[in-house]
Amino acid sequence: EIVLTQSPGTLSLSPGERATLSCRASQSVSSRYLAWYQQKPGQAPRLLIYGASSRATGIPDRFSGSGSGTDFTLTISRLEPEDFAVYYCQQYSSSPFTFGQGTRLEIK
Amino acid sequence: QVQLVQSGAEVKKPGASVKVSCKASGYTFTSYYMHWVRQAPGQGLEWLGVIYPSDGATSYAQQFQGRVTMTRDTSTSTVYMELSSLRSEDTAVFYCARRGGNSGFDYWGQGTLVTVSS
Numbered sequence: 001e002i003v004l005t006q007s008p009g010t011l012s013l014s015p016g017e018r019a020t021l022s023c024r025a026s027q028s029v030s031s032r033y034l035a036w037y038q039q040k041p042g043q044a045p046r047l048l049i050y051g052a053s054s055r056a057t058g059i060p061d062r063f064s065g066s067g068s069g070t071d072f073t074l075t076i077s078r079l080e081p082e083d084f085a086v087y088y089c090q091q092y093s094s095s096p097f098t099f100g101q102g103t104r105l106e107i108k
Numbered sequence: 109q110v111q112l113v114q115s116g117a118e119v120k121k122p123g124a125s126v127k128v129s130c131k132a133s134g135y136t137f138t139s140y141y142m143h144w145v146r147q148a149p150g151q152g153l154e155w156l157g158v159i160y161p162s163d164g165a166t167s168y169a170q171q172f173q174g175r176v177t178m179t180r181d182t183s184t185s186t187v188y189m190e191l192s193s194l195r196s197e198d199t200a201v202f203y204c205a206r207r208g209g210n211s212g213f214d215y216w217g218q219g220t221l222v223t224v225s226s
């Protein structure tokens with residue numbers, strides 16, 4: 001099983017700042033099968049990034065993904081008030097399709 | 109537009125079973141894998157398994173083997189997830205999620221809260 005470890009657990013930033021979220025895998029993950037999701041309270045997760053760096057339909061270009069192998073990053077270039085949420089990475093390369101434990105992005 | 113609509117909240121006693129449905133619309137039901145993910149209160153996302161609606165093939169996470177069964181009804185474009193031998197730790201919101209080819213889980217149901225309590 002591929003274990004995904006996200007850091008930091010909580011990130012406190014202000015609107016307008018840049019956010020950098022990390023996801024590290026216990027073994028190499030094909031970058032074609034690494035996704036990022038955003039989840040707000042009481043809502044289902046929303047796909048942001050797939051294939052490590054491709055934005056899903058309707059996702060603003062302030063969201064970007066990068067990385068390969070075991071290290072992946074989600075960057076939000078300038079935080080908007082609606083971006084404060086929990087973010088999860090996921091690998092869907094090999095079963096079980098595991099998720100990271102999440103990074104909570106909170107308003108400073 | 110693609111929609112996944114799940115059945116309503118359930119309250120079950122320990123040892124019972126629960127069956128959650130997920131009705132798909134807006135796309136070719138048999139062409140996309142459907143996954144199930146759960147989220148315990150205040151916790152992260154946990155993958156349970158997947159079903160391919162075209163032939164009914166399934167794959168389950170090892171920790172749920174023997175307790176989870178996923179099925180589908182192609183006549184109604186509905187997938188089902190049944191979890192048996194429920195315990196309090198199974199209290200969670202259960203989601204169905206479509207895998208959009210190589211693009212991750214692109215559509216999610218609204219979630220179904222399953223509460224296990226005596």
